[in-house]
Amino acid sequence: MTHTLIRGAKLLGGEPQDVVIENGTVSAVGRGLEAPGADVIEAGGAVLLPGLVDLHTHLREPGREDSETVLTGTRAAAAGGFTAVHAMANTFPVADSAGVVEQVWRLGKEHGYCDVRPVGAVTVGLEGSKLAELGAMHDSAAGVRVFSDDGKCVDDAVIMRRALEYVKAFDGVIAQHAQEPRLTEGAQMNEGTVSAELGLQGWPAVAEESVIARDVLLAAHVGSRVHICHLSTAGSVEIVRWAKSKGWNVTAEVTPHHLLLTDELVRSYDPVYKVNPPLRTEADVMALREALADGTIDCVATDHAPHPHEDKDCEWGAAAMGMIGLETALSVVQHTMVDTGLLDWAQVADRMSYRPAAIGRLEGHGRPVSPGEPANLVLVDPAYRGEVDPAGFASRSGNTPYEGRELPGRVTHTWLRGRATVVDGKLA
């Protein structure tokens, strides 16, 4: 039985308080609490948040265990302060059936570092032509609520419409990877002044924005909810803002890397900066930060995309797209949003825990830190400053764009239903 007293933690960044965890549940919150026999954690002014929830994680198992497994990915998640992740469907085989999603869900449960909620594919094999058995995945033990062909766009308007309608029966949500395929054939980076100079084929903002525009209209038309994955442009922000002003059921996520990095980094031709959607411009970065601050963008999602070393240790055109992010997400959010005064810690809890859990209809996560709630918690030391060193990562892959960069904040403890998965910055 777990019994822990966290003493002197700034709850959601507020005044220091004590929190008692008993039997996987928060049992008391207050000042000067005593808990005889409990393990005592001296928080020393660190910030206590609800366990983070990621709507967008690639765990790579089954199929690409050379880059990540459910075990290594959930260990990375715990190290980053996450207590639940949504595992994307683009595995081999694709998570388009009850069998595959149950396998992933079961592996997460066995390892016990972090709850794994599989995302089901919208279409069979992510091929965009035939609906996968969405209902069977929902009804499975994995309890799928989020469906996405992420990595590919559900391009066909009729398939998208049907998917949006179909999941209404069980309150599911379609998470769209918005990328008009014809406008992005062979695309290598953001289309703009840098791509013109580097001679790399451009990925125009309009290829994202046109799909988002269509899909918010479709969602409104059929009365469904749609979630926009990794929104990356200022124009996309405007469309989502407009859709929300209409009262339509639209939510959106932004990745940490799109809050910090720009396409100027591509001048190095270092494929560690190759990602989809691509790194955009400074103006986009600022628009995304503002939108996350004002709630237009609902949440931060990592799009943690591990790749083996050889897939990045090559020329730009041959390299895989994607970067890992679970273990740096909170630091990047602190750096870009908290230290800049755009968000306080209570709002970080909202954007990284409450809202993603709500969008995913995930029970037991994204709950306030108060008596009777599941003890999914993370303690972060915001005063910490340190250089990012992938050698210390729990992820099996090292494709981080932040290597050698100084970032603030460090997760010192993570608790999953009262059990510590991270203690003093180390996996338990």
Next chain:
Amino acid sequence: MKRHLISASDLTRDDAVLVLDTAEEMARFADRPIKKLPTLRGRTIVNLFFEDSTRTRISFEAAAKRLSADVINFSAKGSSVSKGESLKDTALTLEAMGADAVVIRHGESGAPHRLATSGWIGGSVINAGDGTHEHPTQALLDAFTMRRRLVGEEGADLAGKRITIVGDILHSRVARSNVHLLSTLGAHVTLVAPPTLVPFGVESWPCEVSYDLDAVLAKSDAVMMLRVQRERMNAAFFPTEREYARRYGLDGERMARMPDHAIVMHPGPMNRGMEITAQVADSPRCTAVEQVANGVSTRMAVMYLLLGGAEPAVTTHQAPAATPERGAQVRPSTAEENN
């Protein structure tokens, strides 16, 4: 100069003028019965070509051989992915063989930059064309040709010259390198193309853009016609070959509207009847063949400056031309003992 030549923007104005002046020195030797210089004797230069380009390869090969370097031609056709061997492993192989310089042609933009900065090899890297990025030695030989024809003075740059580049700018590494180099040398560059073949984001380039060839011809000291691949029309960049030729091709009538001193340039290979008519291509105003000859001199100058810069480029004595440390390795008498 830097140790590598990846982009024309690596060159300052003085660097570029030095290359052009050195190329003039090299060119003087091309007219002699014995064209070879001992400057890079004992040095190994690898021509690493991931794309077929016989013209560019033999130009580099001739340049290296005239400087007495040992030349290895490494043809790795197809992308590294389809070939199954990575650029890295190829580079490590060349490094193990002791390449002093690698001349690389690659279908992916940025591959030479990766080769130069990843630590895979220690030698100099010369970009012989990467994807749709750059082709800096082409720009240098173009500038050399322009300076000879339009200025005729060593030590000079191209200040005030009006250069018009016409054609598929979007996919052209020649255009990108030329825009950098020509603006460094003080020329005014105007790009002319249908809007579909102008790169998105071109407004940050140091040049002007026009969609109307006829409007700029009379104001041009040199008109450079770029090759336009016929396949482009399949991707809807322009409707038909005929329409392209009509609007953007250079024919005798248009050439007649150019100033009398103005030249017509083409990096080759030419699509006669498409961007240029036979009448223009074969006219004395067209420098296409001259550019090929100038290419060898210019590439000699680049190799010399990157690899042997401490030594005099041209010497009338029989002095050993290899650098001292290299020279020390050449010990004929002991070679047998080591077997």
